[in-house]
Amino acid sequence: MNSKLSIPVLALGVFGIITTEMGVIGVLPQISEKFGVGPSTAGWLVGVFALVVAVTGPFTTLFTSGIDRKTVLLVAIAVFAVSNLVYATTSSFAVLFAFRIIPAVVHPVFFAVALATAVRLVPPEAATAATTKVFAGVTIGFAFGVPLTSYLAENLSVSTAFAFGALVNLVAFAGILTLLPSSPVTQRMSYGAQVRILCRPRVWLTILSVTALFAAMFSGYGYVAEYLGDVTGMSGSWVSAMLLSFGIVMIAGNFLFGALLGRSVVRTVVAFPLLYLLVYAMVYVAGPYFVPMVVAVSIWGVVHSGGLVVSQSWMGREAADAPEFGNSLFISFSNLGITIGTVVGGWSLDHLGTHRTVWVGALFAVLALLAITARLSLERTTGAVGAARS
Numbered sequence: 001m002n003s004k005l006s007i008p009v010l011a012l013g014v015f016g017i018i019t020t021e022m023g024v025i026g027v028l029p030q031i032s033e034k035f036g037v038g039p040s041t042a043g044w045l046v047g048v049f050a051l052v053v054a055v056t057g058p059f060t061t062l063f064t065s066g067i068d069r070k071t072v073l074l075v076a077i078a079v080f081a082v083s084n085l086v087y088a089t090t091s092s093f094a095v096l097f098a099f100r101i102i103p104a105v106v107h108p109v110f111f112a113v114a115l116a117t118a119v120r121l122v123p124p125e126a127a128t129a130a131t132t133k134v135f136a137g138v139t140i141g142f143a144f145g146v147p148l149t150s151y152l153a154e155n156l157s158v159s160t161a162f163a164f165g166a167l168v169n170l171v172a173f174a175g176i177l178t179l180l181p182s183s184p185v186t187q188r189m190s191y192g193a194q195v196r197i198l199c200r201p202r203v204w205l206t207i208l209s210v211t212a213l214f215a216a217m218f219s220g221y222g223y224v225a226e227y228l229g230d231v232t233g234m235s236g237s238w239v240s241a242m243l244l245s246f247g248i249v250m251i252a253g254n255f256l257f258g259a260l261l262g263r264s265v266v267r268t269v270v271a272f273p274l275l276y277l278l279v280y281a282m283v284y285v286a287g288p289y290f291v292p293m294v295v296a297v298s299i300w301g302v303v304h305s306g307g308l309v310v311s312q313s314w315m316g317r318e319a320a321d322a323p324e325f326g327n328s329l330f331i332s333f334s335n336l337g338i339t340i341g342t343v344v345g346g347w348s349l350d351h352l353g354t355h356r357t358v359w360v361g362a363l364f365a366v367l368a369l370l371a372i373t374a375r376l377s378l379e380r381t382t383g384a385v386g387a388a389r390s
Contacts, residue, residue, distance in 0.1 A: 039226060
């Protein structure tokens with residue numbers, strides 16, 4: 001397998017999936033209007049997707065662990081393409097909601113297989129760099145997939161926006177089909193060997209920290225369109241431009257945090273929730289002011305991008321002996337965090353007002369920092385006990 005071609009193809013597939021998963025965020029106001037539902041109800045299109053990923057991720061990853069890796073990737077991306085076609089043609093919110101559930105089932109499998117495949121393609125010392133390149137598909141999805149979806153919905157129609165998502169996934173399907181060789185599983189780990197990592201207390205603290213980090217990130221970002229419109233007073237076109245700006249700076253942030261992780265995983269992980277606390281303080285203060293908020297969005301995007309590669313590296317540290325299952329745990333619990341964040345963020349939007357939604361994110365960032373601190377404390381304690389026994 002040629003990593004020079006294969007890793008970009010995997011990133012393209014990730015881009016297609018992120019355009020489907022997160023593109024909805026930029027069009028929630030248009031969906032609310034078209035289907036006659038409130039903002040918090042429309043927000044469940046983000047939350048239910050993430051919840052299904054969280055619940056099914058480890059099980060679907062285990063179930064497909066003996067299937068050719070290329071076949072798994074192709075089936076997953078095809079499901080996303082078909083779902084987007086349904087989004088583009090339905091006039092029923094219930095149907096739209098149902099077809100947010102279906103692709104969510106295969107989402108974690110694609111990510112787990114793509115990340116593990118990228119790591120296998122390169123020497124151990126290049127694993128972080130390979131993971132960062134695959135995650136570039138996420139940041140490019142935020143940079144271009146999400147804002148372009150928003151732009152098409154604002155200037156043409158919601159159906160056109162979702163047709164774009166279908167096209168992206170079809171192109172990704174073609175790329176995987178033609179450029180990624182078959183990859184049969186020759187040495188399959190038993191279910192028991194993979195699940196056994198859950199017996200480690202440190203894994204559960206890592207899971208808690210990942211969940212809290214993503215809740216912190218998406219309780220604010222999940223309603224960024226409403227925030228920019230209601231608090232800053234931006235028009236739909238300006239909101240699309242801000243989403244584009246947010247995503248573009250995420251590309252730089254992705255590689256910045258990848259470089260920082262290469263120097264020290266622990267220091268970077270500890271710093272991340274602290275940075276997010278500062279970001280939310282800045283966004284709250286700048287919110288009512290147009291120009292300061294334009295600057296704040298750029299800084300927010302740089303920091304936001306780090307949550308993906310930082311959390312995956314943090315989880316991978318505890319699951320090196322079962323990487324695909326570990327990746328599925330990361331995907332599942334990060335999406336659980338997205339669900340919690342969007343639900344609580346939606347509640348705060350309805351009951352506290354749009355401007356105060358960032359307070360929720362700040363509280364989750366504090367929880368994440370506490371979980372990371374407890375996880376490191378436990379590592380030092382077990383390490384000291386092990387050294388004393390030896």
